[in-house]
Amino acid sequence: xxxxxxxxxxxxxxxxxxxxxxxxxxxxxxxxxxxxxxxxxxxxxxxxxxxxxxxxxxxxxxxxxxxxxxxxxxxxxxxxxxxxxxxxxxxxxxxxxxxxxxxxxxxxxxxxxxxxxxxxxxxxxxxxxxxxxxxxxxxxxxxxxxxxxxxxxxxxxxxxxxxxxxxxxxxxxxxxxxxxxxxxxxxxxxxxxxxxxxxxxxxxxxxxxxxxxxxxxxxxxxxxxxxxxxxxxxxxxxxxxxxxxxxxxxxxxxxxxxxxxxxxxxxxxxxxxxxxxxxxxxxxxxxxxxxxxxxxxxxxxxxxxxxxxxxxxxxxxxxxxxxxxxxxxxxxxxxxxxxxxxxxxxxxxxxxxxxxxxxxxxxxxxxxxxxxxxxxxxxxxxxxxxxxxxxxxxxxxxxxxxxxxxxxxxxxxxxxxxxxxxxxxxxxxxxxxxxxxxxxxxxxxxxxxxxxxxxxxxxxxxxxxxxxxxxxxxxxxxxx
RNA sequence: UCUCCCUUAGCUCAGUUGGUUAGAGCACCUGACUGUUAAUCAGGGUGUCCUUGGUUCAAGUCCAAGAGGGAGAGCCA
Numbered sequence: 001x002x003x004x005x006x007x008x009x010x011x012x013x014x015x016x017x018x019x020x021x022x023x024x025x026x027x028x029x030x031x032x033x034x035x036x037x038x039x040x041x042x043x044x045x046x047x048x049x050x051x052x053x054x055x056x057x058x059x060x061x062x063x064x065x066x067x068x069x070x071x072x073x074x075x076x077x078x079x080x081x082x083x084x085x086x087x088x089x090x091x092x093x094x095x096x097x098x099x100x101x102x103x104x105x106x107x108x109x110x111x112x113x114x115x116x117x118x119x120x121x122x123x124x125x126x127x128x129x130x131x132x133x134x135x136x137x138x139x140x141x142x143x144x145x146x147x148x149x150x151x152x153x154x155x156x157x158x159x160x161x162x163x164x165x166x167x168x169x170x171x172x173x174x175x176x177x178x179x180x181x182x183x184x185x186x187x188x189x190x191x192x193x194x195x196x197x198x199x200x201x202x203x204x205x206x207x208x209x210x211x212x213x214x215x216x217x218x219x220x221x222x223x224x225x226x227x228x229x230x231x232x233x234x235x236x237x238x239x240x241x242x243x244x245x246x247x248x249x250x251x252x253x254x255x256x257x258x259x260x261x262x263x264x265x266x267x268x269x270x271x272x273x274x275x276x277x278x279x280x281x282x283x284x285x286x287x288x289x290x291x292x293x294x295x296x297x298x299x300x301x302x303x304x305x306x307x308x309x310x311x312x313x314x315x316x317x318x319x320x321x322x323x324x325x326x327x328x329x330x331x332x333x334x335x336x337x338x339x340x341x342x343x344x345x346x347x348x349x350x351x352x353x354x355x356x357x358x359x360x361x362x363x364x365x366x367x368x369x370x371x372x373x374x375x376x377x378x379x380x381x382x383x384x385x386x387x388x389x390x391x392x393x394x395x396x397x398x399x400x401x402x403x404x405x406x407x408x409x410x411x412x413x414x415x416x417x418x419x420x421x422x423x424x425x426x427x428x429x430x431x432x433x434x435x436x437x438x439x440x441x442x443x444x445x446x447x448x449x450x451x452x453x454x455x456x457x458x459x460x461x462x463x464x465x466x467x468x469x470x471x472x473x474x475x476x477x478x479x480x
Numbered sequence: 481u482c483u484c485c486c487u488u489a490g491c492u493c494a495g496u497u498g499g500u501u502a503g504a505g506c507a508c509c510u511g512a513c514u515g516u517u518a519a520u521c522a523g524g525g526u527g528u529c530c531u532u533g534g535u536u537c538a539a540g541u542c543c544a545a546g547a548g549g550g551a552g553a554g555c556c557a
Binding site: 030032033034035036038047049051054067080081082083084085102103104105106107108109110111112113115116118119170171207228230232233234235236237238239240243245246341352353354401402403404405406449450451452453454455463464476 | 481490491492505506507508509513514515516517518519520548549550551552553554555556557
């Protein structure tokens, strides 16, 4: 007798058509009363209840229905007699696909810390929390591609191995095939990279922006969505050594257009998640409320997850120039009472985390777009303003996350850019191709970078960025 | 890289002023019960108290160094 084709549990639970034979496969989440299997296959947060006729089932088989075991059930999909679910499967045939010895299995049907689950990153997708995160992460990935596709952007695949080290975005990982024990050397004793695979020094990319600009100056509207690598020794809940970045770049856009795009984009993908991840976000919302209840008042989230997401999706972001922000900070209570570790006294200082948090969480109480930063504290490629002191840069600051987007209008004037490259001590020959775009048919253009994991952290309400990527890469940790 | 905090059973945690034999819940094992929803009830403790050294009559507890983890800072997305 052949069983019907396996159906996803998400589909079975939605099914209006009962009293038919179905097959479900998944992992046991609970086995209650020697009778009820809570079965999960990751297609949804929810489990399907499979009811076993224990009186007519081999006792040894029932013993193998342990937490984590993989099973296949075949039987009638019927309306449930119990209260917790509308449908269930009356099992007529049960097969253990893979045993799971509970003595050795690290996961348990109870609260486990995210730190512990991180050490079991190979198994944590099987937990409710991590399953929900992975499904939301996927939905956001799709929403991003959809957003840009719907608006006529083209996805550009920027290189992962790069010969350019001019981006200035951070420390880079060297890519080489030379023998680390005994590399070829030049006459001066330095490593001779001309004998390396690419005939020069190469690194993993820290940003696809410069390449995206090349695309935008031909296709007008492009975006990258790829992995980036930073060898910074950053040990925080907001940094990864390997993360995914979205970098749209639009020809003919000025800084205001850029801010409009970034704000609309963020709201739209958050709305998409709210609409398409109802169960998972509700679960993460409840989870956060429970976690908050364990914390002291001052460490709790000021707004529960779903309210926070709706608030961001529905309200205008505050747009504040750097100059205004410095004024606000200078006259702020914590500054006057010397509560800031870094007091704000003069125009030109870089804003610290504590200042950004004050602006977002205390003063404006909503996402803030800061723009027109002092040229001295920003990258070489940003468009110099008429005051010659500020550049057309913008950062979007989110509550709890800090900087989620950093972007700018790019310097499109050849001579000005060339001067900036000199001022920043960047060897001109390493960016000749970038300068070429300003020599041949240059136009004003703008773009921004969004750290994907920071977005996922925000949308899922997780406290640590290492818990929104399947296998986090951080200093001293590349397990799995 | 800097500052602070943590490390006790498989997991989540308690452990008083340094004082006898190391504690709970969950998980697990044994049994009972069986339409349960974190099932329930009875019984069972499974331990290199992170490591090393020190103080002390006595260290899970105090001190020092190291390892691992976390939070914050810097850098940034």
